[in-house]
Structure formats: C-alpha cells, structure tokens
Amino acid sequence: MPAEYALNNVWIGLGMVIILFAIFYAVGYFSSRKTASDEDFYAAGFSIGPVTNGLGMAATWASLATFLGVIALILRLQVPFVYLWIQWAISIPLLTLLYGTSLRRMKAFTPASFIRQRYGKPSTIVIVCWMILIMIMYALGQMVGLGQAFELLFGVPYNIAIIVAGLATVGFITIGGMYGATYNAAFQMVVMTIAMIVPMGAIMKAMGSSGWWFPPLAYGDMVPDMIKNIPTFFDMKYDFRWYFALIPAFTLGPVALPHLAMKVFTSSSVKSARWAVVWFALFLGLLFSGTYVVGFAGNYFTATTGRIIEKADQTILILNVFYNPTLVAAFVMGGAIAAGLSTIGGNLMAIAGLVGSDLLGIIAPNMESAKKMKWGYAALGLGGLAAVLMAFNPPRFLVTSILWAFGLLATTATPAILLGVWWKEANKLALIISSMVCGIIFIVISPHVLPSICVGSGLVAALGMSGGMVTIPLSFAMFIILSIAFNRMPALKAYAPTLADKKVIDRIHGWGPDYDESRYNGIKWPLIISAVCVAVFIWGLQPW
Structure with missing residues (x-):
C-alpha cells in the first residue's frame, strides 16, 4: 500500500x-x-x-x-x-x-x-x-x-x-x-x-x-x-x-x-x-x-x-x-x-x-x-x-542537478582561488584559458547537455562525479603548467604576476608590509600537484 x-x-x-x-x-x-x-x-x-x-x-x-x-x-x-x-x-x-x-x-x-x-x-x-x-x-x-x-x-x-x-x-x-x-x-x-x-x-x-x-x-x-x-x-x-x-x-x-x-x-x-x-x-x-x-x-x-x-x-x-x-x-x-x-x-x-x-x-x-x-x-x-x-x-x-553545479564550480573557479591565494606564479592568461576550456569540457561530457557525449554513466554522471574526476584535475594541471610556461615567455609578460600582485598574497596571509619574494613561490610543489592531477585525470577517463 x-x-x-x-x-x-x-x-x-x-x-x-x-x-x-x-x-x-x-x-x-x-x-x-x-x-x-x-x-x-x-x-x-x-x-x-x-x-x-x-x-x-x-x-x-x-x-x-x-x-x-x-x-x-x-x-x-x-x-x-x-x-x-x-x-x-x-x-x-x-x-x-x-x-x-x-x-x-x-x-x-x-x-x-x-x-x-x-x-x-x-x-x-x-x-x-x-x-x-x-x-x-x-x-x-x-x-x-x-x-x-x-x-x-x-x-x-x-x-x-x-x-x-x-x-x-x-x-x-x-x-x-x-x-x-x-x-x-x-x-x-x-x-x-x-x-x-x-x-x-x-x-x-x-x-x-x-x-x-x-x-x-x-x-x-x-x-x-x-x-x-x-x-x-x-x-x-x-x-x-x-x-x-x-x-x-x-x-x-x-x-x-x-x-x-x-x-x-x-x-x-x-x-x-x-x-x-x-x-x-x-x-x-x-x-x-x-x-x-x-x-x-x-x-x-x-x-x-x-x-x-x-x-x-x-x-x-x-x-x-x-x-x-x-x-x-x-x-x-x-x-x-x-x-x-x-x-x-x-x-x-x-x-x-x-x-x-x-x-x-x-x-x-x-x-x-x-x-x-x-x-x-x-x-x-x-x-x-x-x-x-x-x-x-x-x-x-x-535544474537537472545542483550537485552537478558543484563540479562545474570546482572546475572553473576553485583553482583560480586556491592557487591565487597560495602561489605567486599563478598567471592571468593561464587562469582564463584553463577555466573556460575545462568548464566547457565539463558541460559537454555531462549527460545533461549532449547525452551522446558522456563520461561515466548513471548516478556518477548525473551528479557530476565522473565529469569532475576528469575536468577538475585537468583544470588544476593546466593552470599550473600554463602559468609556469607563460611566465617565462617575454611575449606574454603582460599576463605574468606583477610585484603588486605578489604583495597581495603576503598581505592577505598577515605578513603586512614584510614582503618576501620566496614566500608562496617556487614550482616544485605545483609540479608535483600537477603530476598527481594528470594521474587522476587519466584514471577518470577509464570506463566507469
């Protein structure tokens, strides 16, 4: 009954x-x-x-x-x-x-x-x-x-x-x-x-x-x-x-x-x-x-x-x-x-x-x-x-899934915020490219827009879990790698972080006027993170 x-x-x-x-x-x-x-x-x-x-x-x-x-x-x-x-x-x-x-x-x-x-x-x-x-x-x-x-x-x-x-x-x-x-x-x-x-x-x-x-x-x-x-x-x-x-x-x-x-x-x-x-x-x-x-x-x-x-x-x-x-x-x-x-x-x-x-x-x-x-x-x-x-x-x-929107946000905005707060090398152009490219990919590989193109199936796809396993690590890896590359290209100097940009990072972490160039800088850990992200990205592409 x-x-x-x-x-x-x-x-x-x-x-x-x-x-x-x-x-x-x-x-x-x-x-x-x-x-x-x-x-x-x-x-x-x-x-x-x-x-x-x-x-x-x-x-x-x-x-x-x-x-x-x-x-x-x-x-x-x-x-x-x-x-x-x-x-x-x-x-x-x-x-x-x-x-x-x-x-x-x-x-x-x-x-x-x-x-x-x-x-x-x-x-x-x-x-x-x-x-x-x-x-x-x-x-x-x-x-x-x-x-x-x-x-x-x-x-x-x-x-x-x-x-x-x-x-x-x-x-x-x-x-x-x-x-x-x-x-x-x-x-x-x-x-x-x-x-x-x-x-x-x-x-x-x-x-x-x-x-x-x-x-x-x-x-x-x-x-x-x-x-x-x-x-x-x-x-x-x-x-x-x-x-x-x-x-x-x-x-x-x-x-x-x-x-x-x-x-x-x-x-x-x-x-x-x-x-x-x-x-x-x-x-x-x-x-x-x-x-x-x-x-x-x-x-x-x-x-x-x-x-x-x-x-x-x-x-x-x-x-x-x-x-x-x-x-x-x-x-x-x-x-x-x-x-x-x-x-x-x-x-x-x-x-x-x-x-x-x-x-x-x-x-x-x-x-x-x-x-x-x-x-x-x-x-x-x-x-x-x-x-x-x-x-x-x-x-x-x-309205298909509010939860699906979380994956889209993690793909497009989370890398910009977290890397921007913790890494002085984060590049303006790298942000724009990784956010737009990976955001569009997330939308395309979901079952809600183009059902014939989908990563995963059933609940993991509908909730954005399978798509997130692909685009979120890709977005982080792309942002990091492009930032390192663009910052070393003279033709793209306008997009590299300026001294004022870097001082913002020290200031928001409570260092005040005490600026140190080496603080929140370097590429070792970002490269390790990007390598892990690439591995997760490949894993996410495997059949679900």
Whole structure:
C-alpha cells in the first residue's frame, strides 16, 4: 500500500507559514535600518559574531533538499551516502582554512573581489560569469522546490504556488540585505533543526526505539531489525573510485561557492571567522545526522509496515503525517521551507555582490558607496525575480542537478582561488584559458547537455562525479603548467604576476608590509600537484 503526504487541515499549514514569513519580514525590516553603506549591505558591516555566523553558515549550506531530495538519495544510496555527505560538510572548514580567513583580512565582499585584485579585470569577468550561472542554477532549484512545497502544503496549482512563494521570499530578502540574510538564516537554522529532530523522536518512539530521546545518534537498537529486513543497508556498494570521486566533485566545488564564502567574510574578525566554523560544524552535524536518521527511518518504515513511499523526497513529511499530529507535520513543512529560504537568501546576496560590487567595480570603479548599494538592491531583486520567472518552466539544463553545479564550480573557479591565494606564479592568461576550456569540457561530457557525449554513466554522471574526476584535475594541471610556461615567455609578460600582485598574497596571509619574494613561490610543489592531477585525470577517463 502506498504512503502519501497530505495535511488533514490546510489552515494549520497556512497559519504556520504566515507566522514564519511575518518573522522573516520583521527581521528584514529592522535589519534594513542598520544598512547604511555597501559594507553593511554586502558584508553586514563585518560585524557578525561566531555563534550567529555559525548558524547562518549552516542554514545557508543546508537547503530545501536537506528535507526532500537528500532524504530520497539516502533511501537510494543507504549507508554510502554518509561518505557523500561528509565531502559536502567539510567544504566550509576547508573554505575557511584555505582562503576564507585570508580574504577576510582584505575585507572582501565575495571571492571575486580577490580575483579582481589578484588577476585583474578580464579574469574577474570570466569567474564572475561562471559564479552567476551557478548561483542562478542554485537559486532556481531552490525556487522550484519552494513552489512544490507550497503546492504540497496548500493544494494549490504549482504556478500559483511559485508566484506567492517566490515574490514573498524575494521581498524579505531584498529588504534586509546581508544583515537580514544573516539574522534570518540563523533563525531559520534553529527552526529547521527543531523540525528535523524533535518530531523524529516521537516517530522513533512509535517505531519502538529506546533511543527516541536523541534521534541523531541513539537509534542503534533498530539496527538488528534493519539488517533482518534490508540485509544490504550497511554494505559498501561501490568501488574505491566512486568514493574518491566525491572529493573533487563535492568538496572542491563548494569550497568556491560565493554565498558560503560571504558568510565567512561577514565575521567581526579573523578569530571570529575561525570560531564560526566550530559552531557551523556543531549545528550542521546535528542537522545532517538528523537527516540521516530520517532516511534510516524511511527504509525501516517501508520494511516493517509494508507501506511503500513512492515519492522518496516526501519521506519526512509522510512519516510525520503517519505518526504525528497535523500541527507537527505542518511545522516540519515549515522547517523545510525555512531551509529553502535560507539558501535562496544566500544565493541572491551572492548575485547582488557579484553584480553590484565586482562587476560594477570594473565598469565604474569610482562609483559612490550609496550608488553601489542601490545597484546591489536592484541586482538582488532582479535575480530573485528572474529565478521566479524561470521556475514557471524551468530549463532542464539549470535544474537537472545542483550537485552537478558543484563540479562545474570546482572546475572553473576553485583553482583560480586556491592557487591565487597560495602561489605567486599563478598567471592571468593561464587562469582564463584553463577555466573556460575545462568548464566547457565539463558541460559537454555531462549527460545533461549532449547525452551522446558522456563520461561515466548513471548516478556518477548525473551528479557530476565522473565529469569532475576528469575536468577538475585537468583544470588544476593546466593552470599550473600554463602559468609556469607563460611566465617565462617575454611575449606574454603582460599576463605574468606583477610585484603588486605578489604583495597581495603576503598581505592577505598577515605578513603586512614584510614582503618576501620566496614566500608562496617556487614550482616544485605545483609540479608535483600537477603530476598527481594528470594521474587522476587519466584514471577518470577509464570506463566507469
């Protein structure tokens, strides 16, 4: 017998959503009164403390998929999904350690702000275009999910749901700027964590678990029944290359996500940014372990009751409708909506920063702060409106897989940021060539654009894992080798790093005016890295 999601009383769901949006708008309004400059609008005045920022980072990293699509993946992949999610989760700590705190010293608004100082205008345009494309993909995916959530919650047609949900969302995000996005994200993280974990305690108690009091970790006594009913649940079902491919696709990609980096940049100090990561790991770990419990419970529910969850992405909603009162089920849907809103807020703020600060910094470098802020508001609102309009008939290319977009970002932007921060030899022309060539190759060899030309098959191709194994190491190797070659060609001297470019690196690492040419220089380690990348590239080309 199939199990389906349906609220017994739609008005309870409507009331829950109205209360949440009233809070979001109130936070946005009071935040707007603190926004007086472009630093306030794009970076919350560089004033956010570690706990608030940790909550905001976790909320921006989590998304509507955390409540819907991710649980569906757990039902499909079972235990191997833990490894996939670990790769996602470590991206924020790596982001902070590898470049986040360094760029915080230069008070960057987005990673592209560093690209402009380090590589110049043409390189910035290339990276900004890739980042905007990926942010649109990300925001559009969330907007479509939000429309579907409203459709489920209220039983209204999808087109009406997307208009109501989309415009209401864009409104409070545009009003609040980065202050509003940060404070709302912190509140949204609290809501989604409670919605994920507390109702699961009641569900697990009903299922017979003695560890219902702490669902994320205390469900061990359900394991024997799970093994009895689904013997393969804990099996490592894939070969080593499958797990290794998670690193380039799902770790190196999110490292360059601008909306995540911008959370690090809003910190009140470098020390605060580092402590925010500790809080991020705590809050996100709690939410993610709770999500895995839902996937576990969904498999357990099907195995022990005989009810089939035909729409796997509705698992948490179905479990709550089946076991909990209507008010609780409505609150869980509210938590899912909060997860989508937090990510959309981050996406739109990133688009605002990339357009209003980075592109305007090239087009009109002497523009007044107040005018830059107005352009930021306009970019934020228009970006949200574009996502709403595209969500009516979403292009398949843009919403096939948000995870696939991580591989594209790791291919096109991550090498530029990491090598730019840690290596003085990184060359402007080498960046442009490697980013554009490898980005186009990644798109071509995916199954989403030209299905007849594809590396890998099935899930590894659809999620960008097989394509990432090819283009990400190729991008790093190409960037390194071309940089070394171009820097030694007199005809290409204009693209070589200048003394000013090199001083930027020492400065962001905290050396101040104490410049040393040999620091972060040399070619030995970059050549070793490129050799390893070439080996991974060849391995990735082997049949999957």
